[in-house]
Amino acid sequence: MDYNQTNELEPPRSESVEEIVDCFLDEEASMLEFLESCEMAQRELVISTTPAEATNTQAGTISNVSPDDIRNYAAMMSASRRATPQTKSWYKRRNEEVLYLRDKVQQLSALLDQLKVEATLLSALVAITPAPELELWKSIATRAGNKARRKRGRKREITRILQSRVTQAFKSLREDSARNALEFSKRCRVDV
Numbered sequence: 001m002d003y004n005q006t007n008e009l010e011p012p013r014s015e016s017v018e019e020i021v022d023c024f025l026d027e028e029a030s031m032l033e034f035l036e037s038c039e040m041a042q043r044e045l046v047i048s049t050t051p052a053e054a055t056n057t058q059a060g061t062i063s064n065v066s067p068d069d070i071r072n073y074a075a076m077m078s079a080s081r082r083a084t085p086q087t088k089s090w091y092k093r094r095n096e097e098v099l100y101l102r103d104k105v106q107q108l109s110a111l112l113d114q115l116k117v118e119a120t121l122l123s124a125l126v127a128i129t130p131a132p133e134l135e136l137w138k139s140i141a142t143r144a145g146n147k148a149r150r151k152r153g154r155k156r157e158i159t160r161i162l163q164s165r166v167t168q169a170f171k172s173l174r175e176d177s178a179r180n181a182l183e184f185s186k187r188c189r190v191d192v
Helices: 017-023 027-044 067-083 090-128 132-188
Strands: none
Touching: none
């Protein structure tokens, strides 16, 4: 079954295949535990018609459940009751839902296994043949590195030339100042 042909939710584009695989490693077992805990919680939940009693359960008081949430849940449950014949019991409907969800978990687990195999094959294929984009970036980086190396060499050469010119300028300045001092002393008839 091709993933793109299904009408399932698309995977997030920003995550890699490895991240998706890590998220769903123990998906089937955790989904079954979740379904069992939901079934137990639904058995304990008592929905009353008054808002004051709406937050009470058989086990205690739920402080974070709003009356709107309870009304939405009650509307969903009444719609579920209308969709199924009245002869089915509440537990039978819940069992059908659990069976459906277990089947869905198995389908998604099979899809996950298929995607794992495809990801493994894809990573092996990428390792064997480099992508043209990768080669393009490598060539760009190589050219930039060569250009920087040439610039550093040219900078060293210019620095060396300037240092030799400065050295020559100081040397000629000293010679000129010594010659000027000697001429001055001769004009003034001072022995140096």
